[in-house]
Amino acid sequence: MNIIKAINRTRIKDIAQKANVSIGTVDRVIHNRGEVSNATRDRILRIIDEMEYQPNLMASTLASKKTFSFALLLPEPISPESYWNKPMVGVRRAFQEIQQYGININIHLFKQSDANTFNTEAGKIIESNPEGVVLAPFFSRESMEFISELKKRAIPYVFIDSNIKDSDKLSYIGQNSFQSGTLAAKLLDFSVPENSSILVLHFAKERDNMNHLVQREKGFYEYFNTNLTSGKKKLITLEISDPNDIACQNQITDQLKSNPEVKGIFVTNSQVYYLARLIEETNISGIRVIGHDLINENINFLKKGIVDFLICQRPEEQGYKAIITLFEHLVLKKEVNNENYTSIDIITKENLDYYK
Amino acid sequence: MNIIKAINRTRIKDIAQKANVSIGTVDRVIHNRGEVSNATRDRILRIIDEMEYQPNLMASTLASKKTFSFALLLPEPISPESYWNKPMVGVRRAFQEIQQYGININIHLFKQSDANTFNTEAGKIIESNPEGVVLAPFFSRESMEFISELKKRAIPYVFIDSNIKDSDKLSYIGQNSFQSGTLAAKLLDFSVPENSSILVLHFAKERDNMNHLVQREKGFYEYFNTNLTSGKKKLITLEISDPNDIACQNQITDQLKSNPEVKGIFVTNSQVYYLARLIEETNISGIRVIGHDLINENINFLKKGIVDFLICQRPEEQGYKAIITLFEHLVLKKEVNNENYTSIDIITKENLDYYK
DNA sequence: ACTTTTTCCGTGTTCGTACACGACAAAAAG
DNA sequence: CTTTTTGTCGTGTACGAACACGGAAAAAGT
Structure with missing residues (x-):
């Protein structure tokens, strides 16, 4: 011996x-x-239990030749500044931290305008037979097919951004859009004088995950329905199909002209910068504006004071957490939360710098 | 061979x-x-450079018998619910993550009311000769002595909560109190009608790091000085030495009675719950209240709608980051940020749940 | 020139775990 | 009763780096 x-x-x-x-x-x-x-x-198991034996993770991964590959299925960012770049940043950060444990990450992007690209990439992922998957279930029918295939192969999957209920997911990482709508309502309610009206603006062209927009609007209305003291305020909803179209822009300015008591505007998605541009050009003042997402265009108008609040849902952290969740489940074999709502941040000119 | x-x-x-x-x-x-x-x-160095050789951290720590001990010097929490428990939570989380790398953490607590306890504990830390130190430089003279000793021994130190400029610190993790004051001002400015007054309330008894309070107040005034459109609002400052004293409570109610145009109150520290209690008892309404820190007492009043906003600086994350910073510097030998301001969060009843 | 000291370098063992290989016995097949 | 298959188990080596030990070469001392 x-x-x-x-x-x-x-x-x-x-x-x-x-x-x-x-x-x-x-x-x-x-x-x-x-x-x-x-x-x-x-x-043996009983004895191990008694001793509380804890394997050394480092020695373990060092000796093991096992590698894990995680596949991501996310919408393609439309521009270098747009929303879907943000989760990617978090993914990269997570990768930096855990790559030493033998983890590879393969990113697959689909076009938000084309469900076929979703299917194609999903097929590639199945083929590559990864140990875990992170996906944004943007197209719900296609997503259902994909996850049923994953389930068959016992590959765990984490939803990011949107959720599908009752889907045996490992975890959901994302926002609570309804609450974020309620929050927006409160802020506007506080920020405009009594007896003024509030305009809810949908920029709906690029159907950037419509479900969130609907939920936000619901939450927004819910606030004014339950807070009776604020009941005097009138809400107006307006849908704008193409924010670049002049006719559409006129729709907004007309609305504002015919309703001078509108003192607050809530834009349900990240495209508040279209509205801000319009406000800047037409020199309208005295209107509180609230929108979503910390993207560069919006930041500029926040600094200028044209947009007053941005509500933000930490997309980087969502990307980061999605990867870390898979890691904790597969490598560390920890219990993970089945649902993980990221915090709903209120950002103004004053605290902007601390959300880098 | x-x-x-x-x-x-x-x-x-x-x-x-x-x-x-x-x-x-x-x-x-x-x-x-x-x-x-x-x-x-x-x-050899030149060749290593060319190859971009990256040592395997796991094999390295596995083979190395080296252990690191980090010492913490923080104020003793006054109660199980009070502020200084929060950073500790973050410290524990960090410890969980990095203990496998052979890291020990020794926590030393001092009494906020007694600089001698600071010195005693600082002495113990020096004696234990740790690899790194995290401290809240609560007493500035005593802190200076301590860090000069640390400097002599080339022990890196990280400040948490408060900063000391030009001190060769490894890093500062904390808040920007001035900006947080500015932010509070903006929120109150938006939330109260024009021509109303705003009361700034200091609960100054427990001198919980006075410097922050001063900075917050400065930021608060700064906002109203620079934003001329809000210039019409009158600011009143009031210092309350003992919030439990009835005479002091009367001071507040008298102030509110004699100035019925006060529609907003800003409490500069975490003790907004004293004010909220008073408001609840005396059935005052129509006043917007903003305070600091997500501690249980405050959360209750936030839920009840008596406190409208809490400004919070992520104390758990500060504790976490302080430890991780030492770890990254000493073990990973990464570059770390010399200053690290945590985000300034606005918390309302609506988004409270997402800040757990 | 010879010894002693210093400086430099090669190799073997070790950290805690993973896994391949092969030994051996029992069961199944012939 | 022999041969093959199956089911168990023991041991040696590897993962990638850290470090001790001791030997060779160079420098210093006599």
Whole structure:
């Protein structure tokens, strides 16, 4: 018997001795590697339980040649500044932290305008047979097909940005759009004088995950329905199909002209900068504006004071957490939260700098 | 020569071959372990640079018996619910993540009312000769002494909560109190009608790091000085020495009675719950209240709608980041930010749940 | 020139775990 | 009863780096 190697295995050896088996048997049980009779397995498991044996993660990954590959399926960012770049930043940060544990990440992008690209990329992911998947279930029918395939292969998947209920997901990482709408309502309610009206503006062209917009609007109305003291305020809803079209822009300015008591505007998605541009050009003043998402165009108008509040849902953190969740589940074998709502941040000119 | 071991060292062997030296020499250079002539050291360093050799952190910590001990010097929490418990939560989380790298954390607490306890604990820390220190420089003279001792021993230190300029600190993790005051001002400015007055309330008894309070007030006034459109609002400042004293409470109610146009109150520290209690008891309504810190007492009043906004600076994250910063500097040998301001969060009843 | 000291370098063992290989016995097939 | 298959188990080596030990070469001392 080699004395030296036995020293290295002291911990396992302890267990082996107590169970009256060999070291090899013990680590077969520990790593679930079969080739052990049920009786000895049970005996060993009980002893391990008593000792509270904690395997050393570093030695483990060092010795193991196992690698994990995670696949991402996300919408393609429309421009270098647009929303979907943000989660990617978080993904990269997570990757930096965990790549040493033998983790690879493959990013697959689909076009938000074309469900076929979603299917194509989903197919590629299935083919590559990853250990875990992160996806934004943008197209719900296609997503259902994809996850049923994943379920068949016992590949865990994490939803990001949008959720699908009752889907055996490992986790959902994202926002609570309804609450974010309620919050926007409160802020506007506080920021405009009594008896003024509020305009709810949908820029709906680029159907950037419509469900969120609907939820935000619902939350917004919910606030004014339940807070009776604010009941005097009138709400007006306006849908703008193409914010670049002059006719559409006129729609807005007309609305404002015919309703001079409108003192607050709520834009349900990240495209508040279209409105801000219009306000800047037409020199309208005295209107509080609230929108979503910390993207560069919006930041500029926030600094200028044309947009008063931005509500933001930490997209970088969503990307980061999605990856880390898979990691914790697969590598660390920790319990993970089935639902993980990111915080709903209120950003103004004053605290902007601290959300980099 | 043992063939097998040579295989294990392939990467370093590559370098050794190119530099025409032995494997041992290379790892001496890599780990700065001396016993290498300057000429060969330089040659090897150049080659390492070209190869972009990245040491494997896991193998490294596994083989190394080196352990790091970090010492913390923080104010003792006054109650189980009070502010200074929060950073501790973050510290524990950080510890969970990095303890496997051989890191110990020793927590030293001092009494906020007694600078001597600060000195005693600081002495103990010096004696224990840790690899890194996190401290809240609550007492500035005593802190200066302490850090000069640390500097002598080349022990890096991270400030948390408060900063000391020009102190050769490794990093500062904390809030920007001035900006947080500005932000509070904006929110109140938006939330009260024009021509109303605003009351700034200091609960100054427990001198919980006075400097922050001063900075917040400065920021608050700064906002109203620069935003001329809001110039019509009158600001009143009131200092309350003992919020439990009835005379002091009357001071507040008197102030509100004699100035019925006060429609907003800003409490500069976490003790807004004293005011909220008073408001609740006396059934005053129609006043917007803004305070600091997400502690349980405040949360209750936020939910009840008596406090409208809480401004919060993520104390858990401050604790977490302080530890991680030391870790990154000492173990990962990464560059760390010299100043790290945590985000200034606005919390209302509506988004409270997402800041757990 | 010879000994002693210093400087430099090569190699083997080690950290805690994973896994391949092969030994051996029992069961199944011939 | 022999041969093959299956089911268990023990041990040795590897993962990538850290570090001790001791030997060779160079420098210093006599």
